[in-house]
Amino acid sequence: MNMPDDSLLGFGALFTGGLIAVESTMITQIAAVVIAIFFVAVVIIVIGTYGALWFQAYMSGAQVSLLRLIGMSFRQVNARAIVQSKIMAMQAGVATDPSTGITTQRLEAHYLAGGNVPGVIRAIIAAHRADIDLDFDRAAAIDLAGRDVLDAVQTSVYPKVIDCPDPQKSKKATLSAIARNGVELQIRARVTVRTNIKQLIGGATEETVIARVGEGIITSIGSVESHLIVLENPDLISKAVLARGLDAQTAFEIVSIDIADIDIGENIGARLQADQAEADTRVARAKAEERRAFAIAREQEMKAKVSENRANVLMAEAQVPLAIAAAFRQGNFSHNGGFGESH
Numbered sequence: 001m002n003m004p005d006d007s008l009l010g011f012g013a014l015f016t017g018g019l020i021a022v023e024s025t026m027i028t029q030i031a032a033v034v035i036a037i038f039f040v041a042v043v044i045i046v047i048g049t050y051g052a053l054w055f056q057a058y059m060s061g062a063q064v065s066l067l068r069l070i071g072m073s074f075r076q077v078n079a080r081a082i083v084q085s086k087i088m089a090m091q092a093g094v095a096t097d098p099s100t101g102i103t104t105q106r107l108e109a110h111y112l113a114g115g116n117v118p119g120v121i122r123a124i125i126a127a128h129r130a131d132i133d134l135d136f137d138r139a140a141a142i143d144l145a146g147r148d149v150l151d152a153v154q155t156s157v158y159p160k161v162i163d164c165p166d167p168q169k170s171k172k173a174t175l176s177a178i179a180r181n182g183v184e185l186q187i188r189a190r191v192t193v194r195t196n197i198k199q200l201i202g203g204a205t206e207e208t209v210i211a212r213v214g215e216g217i218i219t220s221i222g223s224v225e226s227h228l229i230v231l232e233n234p235d236l237i238s239k240a241v242l243a244r245g246l247d248a249q250t251a252f253e254i255v256s257i258d259i260a261d262i263d264i265g266e267n268i269g270a271r272l273q274a275d276q277a278e279a280d281t282r283v284a285r286a287k288a289e290e291r292r293a294f295a296i297a298r299e300q301e302m303k304a305k306v307s308e309n310r311a312n313v314l315m316a317e318a319q320v321p322l323a324i325a326a327a328f329r330q331g332n333f334s335h336n337g338g339f340g341e342s343h
Contacts, residue, residue, distance in 0.1 A: 053083050062086040062095075064104055072108065082107050085121040092125040100124060101136045115143045123149040127197075130157045134197060142200050152195040152251075159194040159255050162206055164213045174263070175214050177221035182269010185227055187217060188261040189238075193252040203251030213257060216241035227264065234259040 050069040057064040064083055072079040085107055089095035095102045102124070111117050120139045127134035132153065142149040165188075167173055174186040191213050196203065220240040224230055230237060238257045247254040 053080060057083045060087040060090055062090050077108050077111050081117055085117045088121050094124055094128050106136060110140045113144060115140055119150050123153045126153045132156060145201055147200060152200055156195040156197055159192050161190050161192050164189040164191050164210050166210055175217055177218040178268050179221055179224050179227040181226045182267055183227040184265030184268050185221055185230060186263040186265050187259060189213060189217060190258045190260045192255040194255055196251055196253045200251045204249060209250055209252055212246040213241060216244050216246055231262060234262060
């Protein structure tokens with residue numbers, strides 16, 4: 001009677017175990033499907049986001065892996081800017097040059113430092129075309145220093161002209177210089193400069209060059225005997241100023257200094273001489289007035305002394321009668337009108 005019950009129990013346990021096995025298998029299959037779907041979704045998202053960019057880099061030989069592109073997103077780096085800059089460098093033939101040192105990692109580092117990566121690459125390409133020695137480290141340092149490295153390279157290839165004085169930064173349109181003869185010359189110069197890449201970091205700017213050139217022109221004209229010499233040979237001033245080496249410790253190299261315009265101003269020397277003569281006249285008048293006042297005071301003093309002497313004479317004359325009277329009283333006055341004992 002008990003054996004059928006035991007069989008039923010065994011069958012139930014077997015059936016329950018089978019259901020559990022089926023359920024665990026289905027769970028495993030569902031999990032595998034979910035993982036596969038998630039993986040496919042991730043692949044689709046990655047390919048949709050970075051596929052075109054990676055393919056563009058691959059076809060250009062830029063050698064930027066898909067994993068690095070993904071890592072750029074986590075590092076908050078503009079992957080498109082890095083890849084396009086690397087492609088520009090590869091197409092120009094500067095990325096494969098070991099001397100330039102252009103790698104994807106260094107491009108990312110410069111971007112994270114706040115640099116302009118495309119501008120730096122364009123500057124390196126322009127310098128490479130112009131046979132100028134410019135590697136990535138120097139270009140990145142110039143860019144991080146706040147200078148426009150591309151403009152610096154272009155100015156080094158094509159020199160630019162700056163006015164001295166600069167009408168946009170100075171209230172005066174000309175320089176005022178005075179020769180030894182006192183004649184003022186109003187001069188406007190034009191300075192041709194090119195960028196000195198080696199001294200661009202830490203070198204002085206255009207304002208310093210303009211100030212030095214202006215000082216040199218004024219000093220050179222001040223050492224000339226006559227303004228006519230400057231009018232006859234303006235190039236003497238240009239050569240004298242250029243020989244001073246005014247571009248030392250600046251970011252530029254002075255190519256030439258040209259005197260664009262010279263005008264004759266006032267005769268400062270004559271005006272100063274006239275002012276000096278007027279001042280000397282006033283001083284002479286003051287001294288003459290001083291001497292006149294002294295003479296008048298002396299005259300009054302002498303008049304006072306004369307009056308004093310007259311008073312003394314009158315006092316002496318007044319003493320004579322008194323002395324005679326005293327002599328009569330004392331009997332010291334003789335009958336013959338002389339002094340002596342009475343008889």
